[in-house]
Amino acid sequence: MDVLAAEKADGPVEIDCMVTDDSTIHALNRKYRGVDRPTDVLSFALDEGGPGDTVFPRPAGAKAKMGILVVSYPTAQAQAANNRISVEEELRLLLVHGVLHILGYDHSGRSDTARMRRRERELLGSPGRIGRR
Numbered sequence: 001m002d003v004l005a006a007e008k009a010d011g012p013v014e015i016d017c018m019v020t021d022d023s024t025i026h027a028l029n030r031k032y033r034g035v036d037r038p039t040d041v042l043s044f045a046l047d048e049g050g051p052g053d054t055v056f057p058r059p060a061g062a063k064a065k066m067g068i069l070v071v072s073y074p075t076a077q078a079q080a081a082n083n084r085i086s087v088e089e090e091l092r093l094l095l096v097h098g099v100l101h102i103l104g105y106d107h108s109g110r111s112d113t114a115r116m117r118r119r120e121r122e123l124l125g126s127p128g129r130i131g132r133r
Contacts, residue, residue: 003099003123015102017069017095025072040079041094042070043101067102069095096123 004013022038029035029042046066071094073087080090100116107113 003096003103006123007100007103009103013066013102015067015069015099017071017098019071019073022072022074025070025075028070038072038075040072040075041098043098044068044070045102045104067099069098069102071095071098093120093124096120 025040025042026036026038029037029039032042032044044067046068071091076090076094077087080087083090097116097120100119105112105116105119107116
């Protein structure tokens, strides 16, 4: 599953990932999205505007498209159990989902949601287990 190659990401891409707890992701979700609850994954494309015109600046001299993923392990565990899949499968889904966001995918409308879910299924090869977002 090489999302970057499959998406033909132009130029180098650097993505940092942090796996954390619900408390930390809750605080980040509240601060950067204005949503006062934990979530499963957050994606931040650097140079992207956030709430209140917050901008996550690309470091000076950076030549790569850059982003940050934050994943809640407890939420991933709960979702995996609820969906009767392994936590590894759930983490793969969350990582693919987050990378797609960094590459410009969104799920703000029905057609965007359908496009993103379809691409997740294609990349993961598991048509029955995606779509609960």
